[in-house]
Amino acid sequence: MFSVQTYQSRRSTLQKQVSSGVLLFLGNIENPINFEHNTYPFRQDSTFLYYFGIPAPYLAAIIDIDNDKTIIFGNELSIDDIVWTGQQESLKDKSLKCGVQETRPFAQLASYLQQAKKSDRTIHYLPPYQSSNKLLLGELLQVNPKEINPSVPFIKAVVAQRSIKENQEIAEIEKALAVSTEMHLLAMRTAQVSIQERHIAAAIQHYAYDHNCNFAYPPIVTVHGEILHNAYQQNFLKEGDMILNDSGAETAMGYAADLTRTFPVSGRFTTRQRDLYNVVLKAFEGARERLKPGVQFKDVHLLSARHLVEGLVDVGLMKGDPEEAVQAHAHTLFFQCGLGHMMGLDVHDMEDLGEQYVGYTEQEPKDTSTFGLKSLRLGRELQTGFVLTVEPGIYIIPELIDRWKKENKLSQFINYDLLESYRDFGGIRIEDNFLITNDGFRLLGPELIKSVEDIENYRTNHVQ
Amino acid sequence: MFSVQTYQSRRSTLQKQVSSGVLLFLGNIENPINFEHNTYPFRQDSTFLYYFGIPAPYLAAIIDIDNDKTIIFGNELSIDDIVWTGQQESLKDKSLKCGVQETRPFAQLASYLQQAKKSDRTIHYLPPYQSSNKLLLGELLQVNPKEINPSVPFIKAVVAQRSIKENQEIAEIEKALAVSTEMHLLAMRTAQVSIQERHIAAAIQHYAYDHNCNFAYPPIVTVHGEILHNAYQQNFLKEGDMILNDSGAETAMGYAADLTRTFPVSGRFTTRQRDLYNVVLKAFEGARERLKPGVQFKDVHLLSARHLVEGLVDVGLMKGDPEEAVQAHAHTLFFQCGLGHMMGLDVHDMEDLGEQYVGYTEQEPKDTSTFGLKSLRLGRELQTGFVLTVEPGIYIIPELIDRWKKENKLSQFINYDLLESYRDFGGIRIEDNFLITNDGFRLLGPELIKSVEDIENYRTNHVQ
Numbered sequence: 001m002f003s004v005q006t007y008q009s010r011r012s013t014l015q016k017q018v019s020s021g022v023l024l025f026l027g028n029i030e031n032p033i034n035f036e037h038n039t040y041p042f043r044q045d046s047t048f049l050y051y052f053g054i055p056a057p058y059l060a061a062i063i064d065i066d067n068d069k070t071i072i073f074g075n076e077l078s079i080d081d082i083v084w085t086g087q088q089e090s091l092k093d094k095s096l097k098c099g100v101q102e103t104r105p106f107a108q109l110a111s112y113l114q115q116a117k118k119s120d121r122t123i124h125y126l127p128p129y130q131s132s133n134k135l136l137l138g139e140l141l142q143v144n145p146k147e148i149n150p151s152v153p154f155i156k157a158v159v160a161q162r163s164i165k166e167n168q169e170i171a172e173i174e175k176a177l178a179v180s181t182e183m184h185l186l187a188m189r190t191a192q193v194s195i196q197e198r199h200i201a202a203a204i205q206h207y208a209y210d211h212n213c214n215f216a217y218p219p220i221v222t223v224h225g226e227i228l229h230n231a232y233q234q235n236f237l238k239e240g241d242m243i244l245n246d247s248g249a250e251t252a253m254g255y256a257a258d259l260t261r262t263f264p265v266s267g268r269f270t271t272r273q274r275d276l277y278n279v280v281l282k283a284f285e286g287a288r289e290r291l292k293p294g295v296q297f298k299d300v301h302l303l304s305a306r307h308l309v310e311g312l313v314d315v316g317l318m319k320g321d322p323e324e325a326v327q328a329h330a331h332t333l334f335f336q337c338g339l340g341h342m343m344g345l346d347v348h349d350m351e352d353l354g355e356q357y358v359g360y361t362e363q364e365p366k367d368t369s370t371f372g373l374k375s376l377r378l379g380r381e382l383q384t385g386f387v388l389t390v391e392p393g394i395y396i397i398p399e400l401i402d403r404w405k406k407e408n409k410l411s412q413f414i415n416y417d418l419l420e421s422y423r424d425f426g427g428i429r430i431e432d433n434f435l436i437t438n439d440g441f442r443l444l445g446p447e448l449i450k451s452v453e454d455i456e457n458y459r460t461n462h463v464q
Numbered sequence: 465m466f467s468v469q470t471y472q473s474r475r476s477t478l479q480k481q482v483s484s485g486v487l488l489f490l491g492n493i494e495n496p497i498n499f500e501h502n503t504y505p506f507r508q509d510s511t512f513l514y515y516f517g518i519p520a521p522y523l524a525a526i527i528d529i530d531n532d533k534t535i536i537f538g539n540e541l542s543i544d545d546i547v548w549t550g551q552q553e554s555l556k557d558k559s560l561k562c563g564v565q566e567t568r569p570f571a572q573l574a575s576y577l578q579q580a581k582k583s584d585r586t587i588h589y590l591p592p593y594q595s596s597n598k599l600l601l602g603e604l605l606q607v608n609p610k611e612i613n614p615s616v617p618f619i620k621a622v623v624a625q626r627s628i629k630e631n632q633e634i635a636e637i638e639k640a641l642a643v644s645t646e647m648h649l650l651a652m653r654t655a656q657v658s659i660q661e662r663h664i665a666a667a668i669q670h671y672a673y674d675h676n677c678n679f680a681y682p683p684i685v686t687v688h689g690e691i692l693h694n695a696y697q698q699n700f701l702k703e704g705d706m707i708l709n710d711s712g713a714e715t716a717m718g719y720a721a722d723l724t725r726t727f728p729v730s731g732r733f734t735t736r737q738r739d740l741y742n743v744v745l746k747a748f749e750g751a752r753e754r755l756k757p758g759v760q761f762k763d764v765h766l767l768s769a770r771h772l773v774e775g776l777v778d779v780g781l782m783k784g785d786p787e788e789a790v791q792a793h794a795h796t797l798f799f800q801c802g803l804g805h806m807m808g809l810d811v812h813d814m815e816d817l818g819e820q821y822v823g824y825t826e827q828e829p830k831d832t833s834t835f836g837l838k839s840l841r842l843g844r845e846l847q848t849g850f851v852l853t854v855e856p857g858i859y860i861i862p863e864l865i866d867r868w869k870k871e872n873k874l875s876q877f878i879n880y881d882l883l884e885s886y887r888d889f890g891g892i893r894i895e896d897n898f899l900i901t902n903d904g905f906r907l908l909g910p911e912l913i914k915s916v917e918d919i920e921n922y923r924t925n926h927v928q
């Protein structure tokens with residue numbers, strides 16, 4: 001946990017921002033896998049962590065702004081419990097560590113809220129994402145779970161605070177990145193012909209766990225990097241394959257890292273692989289150099305797309321004027337998703353609170369209809385203190401090519417004939433994490449190799 | 465998956481057993497960790513696996529007994545989905561593999577059920593354990609999630625079937641045990657002074673994952689074996705500690721193993737450790753030899769307790785007549801929990817369906833008030849085809865000793881003075897998995913070393 005003052009000051013800022021009513025924070029529970037007492041690893045809700053820091057299940061908290069009261073609701077262990085669990089720090093003591101003096105049994109939360117409701121005070125709550133909290137909110141507020149109506153002022157105040165990272169948060173993110181960087185090097189050393197993808201995933205999970213971290217998200221470790229939502233890890237690595245490894249650690253305090261590297265199983269890229277890799281690398285570097293406060297991330301995304309198109313024209317897969325191609329969204333045949341997202345206590349930071357508040361503003365809302373832009377999680381103007389990812393890629397998706405080709409879609413920009421010979425090419429992504437600083441950006445964490453030369457040298461020196 | 469015939473025949477048996485109404489089966493979903501799209505590893509519901517075998521999320525099924533119709537409800541991937549996920553086997557094809565011809569979109573499930581309800585037909589469903597299915601049932605049946613009322617005939621029919629393991633199921637359990645046995649040997653090789661418990665847990669998870677398995681449950685790997693519900697793995701191993709390792713693999717098809725071994729960090733047990741270890745081993749062997757059809761497992765539990773008391777009397781920690789001590793439940797100061805439980809697709813098999821149906825019968829219900837017996841998950845008469853665990857232990861729990869001692873509880877059987885010098889002793893458990901056969905029992909999986917001599921030799925030969 002951070003200092004008592006950290007949590008007190010975060011809460012006091014929040015309280016001033018929302019100004020009236022009761023702020024309700026629901027912690028997470030231990031979620032059942034296949035029966036009630038066989039549970040997934042516990043992960044506290046990130047907003048609860050941000051304001052209270054306690055990584056324990058079955059807690060809730062309120063900040064009663066009108067009465068200037070902060071209370072944590074949860075149950076102390078009974079003597080019976082202690083027989084089974086051993087002595088544990090009391091809830092009282094845990095609460096004192098985040099500066100909350102008052103704790104009450106969990107069962108008293110409902111009546112507290114109902115009392116407030118009776119006096120026509122507003123109960124502010126955030127959008128629930130775990131079903132258990134949807135059920136709980138229904139009970140607490142005596143509404144149908146379908147009628148849950150989160151508080152926009154509460155969401156906006158939380159987003160405003162959590163978006164600007166404190167130095168101690170950046171230090172935690174860099175801790176996650178130090179471990180993640182080693183995970184990526186280990187993956188490069190582990191990969192070899194005829195092992196399964198899951199073998200690599202298991203090795204890097206082992207490394208993360210040994211270094212007091214977990215995965216921040218289910219890793220993508222695949223020879224089919226073009227499949228963007230890919231959890232399958234049963235393929236065997238073959239000579240000539242590239243591996244796309246998108247994985248990151250989460251520290252014990254909950255801070256994430258999110259790195260992607262793509263490297264050849266055989267130690268050397270083929271000519272085609274090297275050429276497209278360098279196109280992605282140029283798009284990455286072009287985007288990175290543009291990062292600074294006041295810039296719209298949507299523009300950085302489109303700039304990166306422009307670099308991709310220029311490179312694809314050089315390779316011969318695209319043609320025509322790159323600027324016009326980007327305006328026509330022709331790059332989305334190769335780059336279907338977004339350039340990056342906010343990162344912090346969540347790998348997609350605050351995604352539970354709603355992309356429209358985190359990645360966009362009311363003045364500059366998301367384009368939810370254009371293929372490509374509708375998958376861009378972050379579009380807004382950057383501010384000092386934002387932490388975000390930059391992750392351009394080229395993905396050769398046979399199903400998408402077939403659809404576009406059938407319609408002869410944007411054929412003034414696409415060289416469909418040559419593209420046919422790339423059908424099985426796969427996908428390439430390069431991803432690092434950056435802090436926006438007053439005068440630009442800072443790479444977070446150690447520098448992880450990414451040039452063709454560095455990767456080939458590393459692979460050559462480390463593979464048996 | 466097993467053969468088409470397997471699933472067809474299981475369903476046909478079930479259908480005959482329940483005889484009328486609609487049987488509703490809810491599969492599991494991908495559960496959110498910290499936001500909707502960051503999810504825990506998917507695990508299908510075990511009963512759904514048993515009757516349909518499809519390990520994919522967002523499915524439900526019905527067996528409409530009155531109309532002799534079986535339908536799987538779920539959504540086929542759209543062409544848009546395929547761009548993100550790659551080509552996947554269709555739901556139709558998956559369903560054919562378990563012999564179900566008819567599939568419908570998930571959204572049609574509610575109206576099917578409401579139709580049946582209107583014609584006053586019974587909709588049978590099982591107790592939901594994941595909150596998502598509590599919410600879903602509420603919506604499907606248009607009732608408050610608190611008014612959910614599972615079908616006892618359905619539960620009983622499922623329990624009757626799943627309790628008797630088929631040969632192919634036993635083969636799967638033995639696959640899980642083959643991997644688990646290696647995990648335990650690896651743990652013994654990995655343990656050494658000054659590493660953290662989590663280091664061992666990470667190593668065995670790595671092994672499981674490399675061998676196409678997952679953990680069947682969160683492993684207990686601890687120097688505090690006396691803490692029965694212990695997920696903490698941050699302790700550093702010290703000379704003189706014992707490690708209790710309760711961990712098991714789950715195969716890709718969902719079958720579990722559940723093994724416990726306790727071994728000394730230093731390679732050799734101390735005299736006290738060896739003596740109590742041998743007491744537990746004798747209780748283990750005594751219980752094992754008693755396993756056969758027709759025997760009440762509650763009696764095996766009490767017999768095992770009697771062996772523990774006899775050993776504890778020899779050591780001097782207990783006194784008086786062992787039979788009387790067990791009748792007075794004096795052994796529960798050392799052995800607070802149950803001797804074992806059913807095992808299969810769940811590590812505590814069918815625990816979601818209710819212990820009163822799985823481990824007990826109406827004629828011989830559970831003793832829910834006596835300390836010790838109230839934690840015995842299995843008490844009923846054994847039948848050929850049951851798979852269960854045997855896991856006696858001795859747990860020296862300071863908090864419990866203090867409570868009993870203050871009341872001078874059962875002091876005719878307990879040597880409280882000597883016990884004081886054992887306060888920091890820890891805990892020992894030995895656990896294997898058995899099949900009940902016509903003429904007794906069969907150890908499942910490979911034999912995993914458990915004598916003091918074998919463990920000390922193995923540790924000595926394998927620790928650097």
Ligand SMILES: [Mn+2]
Pocket residue numbers: 258341389391431
């Ligand atoms: Mn990312």
Ligand SMILES: [Mn+2]
Pocket residue numbers: 722805853855895
């Ligand atoms: Mn067990």
